[in-house]
Amino acid sequence: MTSLFEEVPTTATPDDIPTTRVELKINGETRAAQIEPRLLLAHLIRNGFKLTGTHTGCDTTNCGACTVLYDGKPVKSCTVFAVQANGHEVTTVEGLATASELHPIQEGFKDEHGLQCGFCTPGMMLSAKALLDENPNPTEDDVRWALSGNLCRCTGYQNIVKAVLWAADKMRESAPADEEEGA
Amino acid sequence: MYPSRFNYEAPTSIEDAIALLSASNGSAKVLAGGQSLIPMMKLRFATPATLVDINNIAGLGDHGPESDGSYRIGALVRHADLEKSATLPEHQPLVASAAHLVADPIVRTRGTFVGSVCHADPQGDWASVMVALGGSIVAQGPGGMRTVQVKDFVSGPFQTVLAHNEIAVHAVIPPAQGTRAGGYLKLERRVGDFATAGVALALDMSGSTVRNAGIGLTGVGSQTIDASEAAAALVGSGLEPEAVETAARLAAEAASPRSDHRGSADYKRHIIATFVKRLAAKAQQEEMQVA
Numbered sequence A: 001m002t003s004l005f006e007e008v009p010t011t012a013t014p015d016d017i018p019t020t021r022v023e024l025k026i027n028g029e030t031r032a033a034q035i036e037p038r039l040l041l042a043h044l045i046r047n048g049f050k051l052t053g054t055h056t057g058c059d060t061t062n063c064g065a066c067t068v069l070y071d072g073k074p075v076k077s078c079t080v081f082a083v084q085a086n087g088h089e090v091t092t093v094e095g096l097a098t099a100s101e102l103h104p105i106q107e108g109f110k111d112e113h114g115l116q117c118g119f120c121t122p123g124m125m126l127s128a129k130a131l132l133d134e135n136p137n138p139t140e141d142d143v144r145w146a147l148s149g150n151l152c153r154c155t156g157y158q159n160i161v162k163a164v165l166w167a168a169d170k171m172r173e174s175a176p177a178d179e180e181e182g183a
Numbered sequence B: 001m002y003p004s005r006f007n008y009e010a011p012t013s014i015e016d017a018i019a020l021l022s023a024s025n026g027s028a029k030v031l032a033g034g035q036s037l038i039p040m041m042k043l044r045f046a047t048p049a050t051l052v053d054i055n056n057i058a059g060l061g062d063h064g065p066e067s068d069g070s071y072r073i074g075a076l077v078r079h080a081d082l083e084k085s086a087t088l089p090e091h092q093p094l095v096a097s098a099a100h101l102v103a104d105p106i107v108r109t110r111g112t113f114v115g116s117v118c119h120a121d122p123q124g125d126w127a128s129v130m131v132a133l134g135g136s137i138v139a140q141g142p143g144g145m146r147t148v149q150v151k152d153f154v155s156g157p158f159q160t161v162l163a164h165n166e167i168a169v170h171a172v173i174p175p176a177q178g179t180r181a182g183g184y185l186k187l188e189r190r191v192g193d194f195a196t197a198g199v200a201l202a203l204d205m206s207g208s209t210v211r212n213a214g215i216g217l218t219g220v221g222s223q224t225i226d227a228s229e230a231a232a233a234l235v236g237s238g239l240e241p242e243a244v245e246t247a248a249r250l251a252a253e254a255a256s257p258r259s260d261h262r263g264s265a266d267y268k269r270h271i272i273a274t275f276v277k278r279l280a281a282k283a284q285q286e287e288m289q290v291a
Helices: A041-048 A104-111 A121-134 A140-146 A158-174 B014-024 B037-042 B079-083 B093-099 B113-119 B125-133 B228-232 B241-254 B265-290
Strands: A020-026 A029-035 A067-070 A073-076 A089-091 B007-009 B028-031 B050-053 B063-065 B071-074 B136-141 B144-149 B154-156 B167-173 B179-187 B197-206 B209-218
Touching (some): A041 A067, A067 A121, A073 A121, A104 A121, A121 A140, A121 A158, A140 A158, B014 B028, B014 B136, B014 B167, B028 B037, B071 B113, B079 B093, B093 B125, B093 B197, B113 B125, B113 B136, B113 B167, B125 B167, B125 B179, B125 B197, B125 B209, B179 B265, B197 B265, B209 B228, B209 B241, B228 B241
Parallel strands (some): A020 A089, B007 B050, B028 B050
Antiparallel strands (some): A020 A029, A067 A073, A067 A089, B063 B071, B071 B167, B136 B144, B136 B167, B179 B197, B197 B209
């Protein structure tokens, strides 16, 4: 169990601070933590569970670097309290790859040079995953629209969009053929 | 950035939520989507002692037409639910055209329609849409329910007439007098920025004649503006150029924008007039396609 107090400078001793227990499924694994209600989901993920693939950029609900999937939908984890994830499922960028291979979205970012500094990349990938889960055959416009809540200061977005379209192609190719024909 | 400490409550019934609000004596806030409240708490503009999370209350997540022709939107309907609804455009074209312009796609999965109206930000899109449609908020408190028109519900910037122990449980859009038309246009520098200016135009059409009209203006005053004189200029018309010109001029006059980094006051008034004309032209075009 993870206790999280170090993030919050306080004059009170930890024993005085009321905490609550949360249990959530993160990347398929059930984890619990004893937390203060004001702890943000981004900080539970990074500091509590040590999953530092989720980045905190602006901390003001603008940049989307902290995007994770909450019950399959993209949310800015700096704008959700960790206590709200109690009983829910969270997917971070660490949940995309398996031990043996990258997720097609990650392969796409690699093949199409979809990143430079990489800071926005985890958030971009999770927004892309939410899009492709819902719409396996997106247009370029669909991709740009879906990523419009994620800011990148390096790439000019061109290669990020290409990477997501690359991943969409790859995922459709590897999908069972009968599904594509609707049989 | 951290908010100040608060007690977190997650009741599973409206009654329990109201009891918690009553017990707090005004020091509690309701948490729905949290996409405005949590940023304000992180900046410590809001420092509630208790947060009453209503996300675990069943029955607040639906939207749809009622038997009397009105349209109901529950307190936990997210912007994305409206954006992705297949049936919304035929019932409420104005709501459907605004849904994908609210904030950004990630915020839309979490933020709620009713919460946005309750936040009463002068830059909020939904309050303009509701003012144009003559919509209301239904609030539930210890004494029962009451219905308040959105134009009376918002009492100032970030202020509403909700009592400390009332919860906005849903929004109601009144039935159309004929065929509902209209739309929403917003100018923003980039996705997720506050509106430079926005216009919501609601029209109820009988054939090619406007039977009822409403215009709400976003981001051009200290609160959402009900441009009722401008809307009145359209009633009875067939959206002819003269009527539309008059409505556009009156809407621009109703706006009271400030010059800032998003543009001068004159520029914003110009946008308002242009948007009224564009929305009217689009409505007329669609009317001709139907006829």
